[in-house]
Amino acid sequence: MELPTPQDLRERRTTLELTQSELADAADVSQPLIARIEGGDVDPRLSTLRRIVNALQEAEGEVVRAADLMNETVISVAPDDAVREAVALMEEEAYSQLPVLQNGVPVGSISQGDVIHAGENVGDHPVSEVMSESFPTVAPSATVDEVRNLLDHYKAVMVTDGGETVGILTEADIAAHLS
DSSP states (O other): OOOOOHHHHHHHHHHTTOOHHHHHHHHTSOHHHHHHHHTTSOOOOHHHHHHHHHHHHHHHTOOOBHHHHOBSSOOOBOTTSBHHHHHHHHHHHTOSEEEEEETTEEEEEEEHHHHHHHOSSOTTSBGGGTOBOOOOEEOTTOBHHHHHHHHTTOSEEEEEETTEEEEEEEHHHHHHHHO
16 A cells, blocks of 8 residues: 655645645644645644645545445344244255344354354254354445455445444445446
């Protein structure tokens, strides 16, 4: 990943016809900090630089959010559902894993691998006995880059608003967007 130079930031800002104050407000930093960064007088923290770059991308209309790509229909099971029902639902939907939701809140995940590792005769057991940790959650406003970073380590990302599940994202959703 190539980080923008102070000159790059200044050029992008002026191309977008933003003042330093407008960029500072959008990035939630001070105007003097923008001036010092653009002047090369200060080396910002990565988190500050990320906020500035995100503000510039917003101004360009380039930012894609989780809400833009998520599947609003979330196929899931509950912790007290039978493992047999979860397996049937995975086969029916052609999914290898499902989120486990309790009253709309992610509490775990179950995969074909979880069922296999649980051993034989677990069909009547509740999902809660064989499930794994929950998929990570992001807000609907999370950027596609944030989601992509999580998908490097997890098979899915849950989109939650106020703790309640509103969508799900997988690598397939990101790939479809990129193509």
